[in-house]
Amino acid sequence: MERKSGSVVYKNILVLNLRKIGDTIMATAAAYLLKKAYPDAKVTMLVKPLTRTIVENNPVIDEVLLYNYSHKAKISEIRQTAGLLKSRQFDLAVVIDGKPRSAILAYLAGIPNRIGFENITLRNIYLRLFYTQIYDIDYDFAATQQVKNHEIFINRITKRNDTARMIMPEVPEADKKIIDELLSGFPADKLKIALCIRSGIVYKDWPQDSFIKTVQGLSQEHNNAVFYTVGSNNDYTYAQEFIRKSDMDIKNLCGRTNLPQLGYLLQKTDFLLSVDTGTAHIAAAVNTKEVVIFAGTSHRHWAPYGGNIAVVYPDISCYPCKDKVRRKCIDYPCLQNVSVNQVIAACDKVMADMEGM
Structure with missing residues (x-):
């Protein structure tokens, strides 16, 4: 010193x-x-x-x-x-x-x-x-x-007045090639939509059926979009079930990337729809547009940092829930309070801005 x-x-x-x-x-x-x-x-x-x-x-x-x-x-x-x-x-x-x-x-x-x-x-x-x-x-x-x-x-x-920036690790060229190959099957003229459908925390995970209806609705309204799930190995089986129930052509990329590779993948992605989890913060760090669904945690404190983020959250008196209340909660009404229409509307706005570019 x-x-x-x-x-x-x-x-x-x-x-x-x-x-x-x-x-x-x-x-x-x-x-x-x-x-x-x-x-x-x-x-x-x-x-x-x-x-x-x-x-x-x-x-x-x-x-x-x-x-x-x-x-x-x-x-x-x-x-x-x-x-x-x-x-x-x-x-x-x-x-x-x-x-x-x-x-x-x-x-x-x-x-x-x-x-x-x-x-x-x-x-x-x-x-x-x-x-x-x-x-x-x-x-x-x-x-x-x-x-x-x-x-x-x-x-x-x-004793300065600097503006914060999140910084992701540098990605080796070999890792970039792996991601480029994963994405090579998608047409270049399609909007690439990543889906992070699970955090593994019960009071954060929006119901699977609601997520499925949302993606089905987005697919009908935006026929120039392709979809893929992202997440860890632990999310793969859940994503497979999600894809089967949706009856849609969604590619399962869960477990296919490490965290730096995921950052590069999201950098090449046009838009992310996510629950409140680390993937949403990675997307923010690489300036990917996103909509993040909040339920038990406060969007004011935990929303990803940046200018390309829209959030959807419950309109309910107990939101955001306090730890003591959460431990006593049984059915998490906050998860049910966020509607499919709310999420689709937020996504439509972001995607309309992108399609108008």
Whole structure:
């Protein structure tokens, strides 16, 4: 760490982000802002193995460290990871995920500057033990899109006014060729529509029948469109069932790509219709137009970041649901409250704009 003209210049920065895929894509905006403010600094990100490919080969992240985060982690595992971090001699730790575990790891690693973005209450006042500095959340954090929250946080650290950008990893030419071959069967003059129909989380997954009716309606109204499902290996069987029930010519690409390849695929895609999941954030990072269906989670906070996104969400008094309420919910009325007509109308608007280009 150096001081230049009275301001701090960090040289070896650790960003702690022990969250899932969508959160990690959004967290790349924090790395981007730090790299922009401190271009000569080394920026390292600590992530879960699940999100490794999002941050490896990423132009704003110089090194990736892995920590297999678990709520039931052994003390020995925590100390081992803290020892690894200590050996890297970081001069700044930025806890971007808000997790107490991340703050504790930074503290145990002896990193001299440990900064968090927290609303400190009696419930979490113990966090003051682990941070050297805490920026208070003095606005409506939950109603602010998450990348904008990262932007506010990092700009307070750097004392700048930079605009956030999510950054996807660089895709090797060999991987681009794989995706180009996957898409080669679709006519060049057709609109390519990707469908992310499942998140695997019950309060996010719009009913399959509703999704099928929507895609059938879109196909009837837009005969110049072709469709394919995207997702992980875990989504393949669900997508096969979806395709069978729809009685449509939809290609199942679930499990055919890794995350960087999916980013390139979505970059070559004209439009994505998705539930609230990591795929929607990948699409936003590569500037693909999309409509995202929300149910149990807040679109104000969790909508993908960018100018090419439309969202559909329930008009119901309990939306967005709080964690305590969600745990008691049985039938998730928010999922039923989003209508097929709502989603088709949102898609029609986006697709009409595209067809008019």
